Amino acid sequence: xxxxxxxxxxxxxxxxxxxxxxxxxxxxxxxxxxxxxxxxxxxxxxxxxxxxxxxxxxxxxxxxxxxxxxxxxxxxxxxxxxxxxxxxxxxxxxxxxxxxxxxxxxxxxxxxxxxxxxxxxxxxxxxxxxxxxxxxxxxxxxxxxxxxxxxxxxxxxxxxxxxxxxxxxxxxxxxxxxxxxxxxxxxxxxxxxxxxxxxxxxxxxxxxxxxxxxxxx
Amino acid sequence: xxxxxxxxxxxxxxxxxxxxxxxxxxxxxxxxxxxxxxxxxxxxxxxxxxxxxxxxxxxxxxxxxxxxxxxxxxxxxxxxxxxxxxxxxxxxxxxxxxxxxxxxxxxxxxxxxxxxxxxxxxxxxxxxxxxxxxxxxxxxxxxxxxxxxxxxxxxxxxxxxxxxxxxxxxxxxxxxxxxxxxxxxxxxxxxxxxxxxxxxxxxxxxxxxxxxxxxxxxxxxxxxxxxxxxxxxxxxxxxxxxxxxxxxxxxxxxxxxxxxxxxxxxxxxxxxxxxxxxxxxxxxxxxxxxxxxxxxxxxxxxxxxxxxxxxxxxxxxxxxxxxxxxxxxxxxxxxxxxxxxxxxxxxxxxxxxxxxxxxxxxxxxxxxxxxxxxxxxxxxxxxxxxxxxxxxxxxxxxxxxxxxxxxxxxxxxxxxxxxxxxxxxxxxxxxxxxxxxxxxxxxxxxxxxxxxxxxxxxxxxxxxxxxxxxxxxxxx
Numbered sequence: 005x006x007x008x009x010x011x012x013x014x015x016x017x018x019x020x021x022x023x024x025x026x027x028x029x030x031x032x033x034x035x036x037x038x039x040x041x042x043x044x045x046x047x048x049x050x051x052x053x054x055x056x057x058x059x060x061x062x063x064x065x066x067x068x069x070x071x072x073x074x075x076x077x078x079x080x081x082x083x084x085x086x087x088x089x090x091x092x093x094x095x096x097x098x099x100x101x102x103x104x105x106x107x108x109x110x111x112x113x114x115x116x117x118x119x120x121x122x123x124x125x126x127x128x129x130x131x132x133x134x135x136x137x138x139x140x141x142x143x144x145x146x147x148x149x150x151x152x153x154x155x156x157x158x159x160x161x162x163x164x165x166x167x168x169x170x171x172x173x174x175x176x177x178x179x180x181x182x183x184x185x186x187x188x189x190x191x192x193x194x195x196x197x198x199x200x201x202x203x204x205x206x207x208x209x210x211x212x213x214x215x216x217x218x219x220x221x
Numbered sequence: 222x223x224x225x226x227x228x229x230x231x232x233x234x235x236x237x238x239x240x241x242x243x244x245x246x247x248x249x250x251x252x253x254x255x256x257x258x259x260x261x262x263x264x265x266x267x268x269x270x271x272x273x274x275x276x277x278x279x280x281x282x283x284x285x286x287x288x289x290x291x292x293x294x295x296x297x298x299x300x301x302x303x304x305x306x307x308x309x310x311x312x313x314x315x316x317x318x319x320x321x322x323x324x325x326x327x328x329x330x331x332x333x334x335x336x337x338x339x340x341x342x343x344x345x346x347x348x349x350x351x352x353x354x355x356x357x358x359x360x361x362x363x364x365x366x367x368x369x370x371x372x373x374x375x376x377x378x379x380x381x382x383x384x385x386x387x388x389x390x391x392x393x394x395x396x397x398x399x400x401x402x403x404x405x406x407x408x409x410x411x412x413x414x415x416x417x418x419x420x421x422x423x424x425x426x427x428x429x430x431x432x433x434x435x436x437x438x439x440x441x442x443x444x445x446x447x448x449x450x451x452x453x454x455x456x457x458x459x460x461x462x463x464x465x466x467x468x469x470x471x472x473x474x475x476x477x478x479x480x481x482x483x484x485x486x487x488x489x490x491x492x493x494x495x496x497x498x499x500x501x502x503x504x505x506x507x508x509x510x511x512x513x514x515x516x517x518x519x520x521x522x523x524x525x526x527x528x529x530x531x532x533x534x535x536x537x538x539x540x541x542x543x544x545x546x547x548x549x550x551x552x553x554x555x556x557x558x559x560x561x562x563x564x565x566x567x568x569x570x571x572x573x574x575x576x577x578x579x580x581x582x583x584x585x586x587x588x589x590x591x592x593x594x595x596x597x598x599x600x601x602x603x604x605x606x607x608x609x610x611x612x613x614x615x616x617x618x619x620x621x622x623x624x625x626x627x628x629x630x631x632x633x634x635x636x637x638x639x640x641x642x643x644x645x646x647x648x649x650x651x652x653x654x655x656x657x658x659x660x661x662x663x664x665x666x667x668x669x670x671x672x673x674x675x676x677x678x679x680x681x682x683x684x685x686x687x688x689x690x691x692x693x694x695x696x697x
Contacts (some may be wrong), residue, residue, distance in 0.1 A: 006309070007309045007310060007311045007315060007518075008309035010311060011293075011309055011311060011464065011516075011518045011522055012290050012293065012294070014518075014522040014523075014525070014526075015289050015290040015293070015464075015522055015525055016290045018525060018526055019526035019527065019620070020526060020527055020528040020531075022287075023283075023286065023287035023531075024287060025283065025284040025287035025288060026280040026283050026284060027280065028277055028280045028281055028284060028473070029273070029276075029277060029280075030277065030472065030476070031273075032269075032270050032273040032274045032277055032476070033274070033277070033475050033476050033479065050489060050490070053489075054488075054490075054492070108506070109506065110506060111506050111507075112506055112507040116420055116454075117420065120416055120420060137489055137490035138489075138490065139490055139494075146504050146505055146506060149505065149506040149507040149508075150449070150453045150507050150508055151453060151454070151507050154446055154449050154450065154453070171475065172474075172475040172478065172479075173472065173475040173476070176471055176472060176474075176475065177472065181436075181471055182435055182436055182470065182471040182472070185436045185437075185438055185471070185496070185498040186498065187497070187498060187499045187500075187501065187502055187505060187508060188453075188495070188496065188497055188498070188508065189438075189496040189498070190449075190493065190494065190495060190496070191490070191493065191494035192492065192493060193490045193491065193492055193493075193494075194492050195492065196444070196445055196446040196492055196493075197444050197445070197492055198361045198362075198408060198444060198445050199378075199444075199486070200360070200361040200362035200365065200378065200379070200380050201361070201365075201380070201385055201388050201404045201407060201408070202250075202254075202383070202384050202385045202388070202404070203253075203254055203257060203378075203381075204385070204404040206404050206405050206407075206408040208408070208409075208412065209361055209408050209411065209412055209445045209446065209447070210359070210412060210415065210416075210419075210445045210446035210447045210449075210450055211445070211446025211449065211450075211492070211493070212446075
């Protein structure tokens, strides 16, 4: 018998007999019924509390705001996708500027060291936000791979205020996650941090030191 | 080095506790940390219907355990369908062999690790090292503890026993980092050191916080990003987890995640919640090309047999029980000499190592009840401690390894005599009468009891006789 069969047999032939499963009442993690304005406020309050920087903008002026952010933070090389509307619009504005644009739609094996050492910031879209915890949710794609939101020291994420849901439970249910989980689904709430040295908070331990959310109203 | 390299064992719990209690540095470090964590947890739940949420957490875990064999098979089927290879290990040794074999098949020389208590439990690093494979911890706390050749002293905050100066020394002595008290500078140095290692690693090894049977998804909770690095950068990712970590539905995850982060560190959310459902798919540009899941039993299926002990398996490893334990706060994590310290360790480790080796752990509690009150999944830890005390002296069901190892004929005889005396009134009266007359001979020192207390002295006149006298005199 294999280890698998022996383990499963022990579990199936339980000495104290079969177990009854209690009913789960999920009402405590849903039903917030917040208004759009409340969702935005909750989101901003919580993500700011963990060092996330929220910049309000609109769907028409956001690229200008992005250019300002890049200038203020002295970003010289920005990694970004190509297909997503976010990347397309950003490229239109930035193509003529001083910031060098780095394509990420290529196998990381060919440019790992460059990604780790020579990119100042990564720009990504988001699929939505979570008001209760101040979280962004991202499903990395071929166009915006997993490391884009992790390796560069600054992560700039674009979020539409209309895409903020109340709770994680609501997001999973409303967007049917269980039927279509991607390779990697991510919640991101603030920049990378640690408190492992005597409980003193420090940012950017392995991932980005800064998270900037361009919140489009 | 700031602390001598030392091997802690549960057999030496008493000696290790005495030494920790005599070390003002360790006591100060833990006191400060635990006080802060208790406050943070309380604040984090301030806006919540905490009891409803804890009940939901407990019910979700109970449901997962009720269907455990089915859910493990479903998890396996879903993972395999997604391209994740699933392996089963009956004990730590088998699990280590599985991981080592995968590494060797890929000719791996270096492994980078995300935080995993199960890998600590199975002593994976030592096993890999024996096979000539270097295993490097990437969680900052784990990294520091590994540099100092120690083991974690807390399951969430592995380096909680070290203060800033000690860490500065450790980094200086082992990596040549300039001595500093600046936490940002130390963090930046570790970032630079570990980034090289992420790029060079052949295999990434991580733990799992929740494994979702419905979708075949591995969930990892973290703040640093080292977990995402470990599971994304190297070409192979191996996740190791205890078989009890499975949950039925994806919808079961949000309540458990809400409970976990708030109970552990008082955070309303962690920086990253990383959900992995497959290796790199055709056309994708990053992520490991192979993902393996190792399901480790290591004593868990034995715990599973017993209706009362089963509750041990509800645990989501938040560490709140140790943060709130007056014993843990004073003696620190290393005193226990086990992978999992504190109250959860005291109810889990006896099953993994046997009650003979861990006989002192179930008694390392004042039964104040704090651990049970804060447990996010309502594990009745004090009841389980009492049950294991009974098992240790052979008064339980005898289904825990090492049961009865603490039983002594002297103690059994003493209780038997007392029982006989207390159920035979005339003998009791005779005995208490004699004892009362001989009270001058009562010893002034009786073992550890009188280290901090005066010895009890039998009364000259027993209570029974006093009551009789009162009644006779009509004063009742």
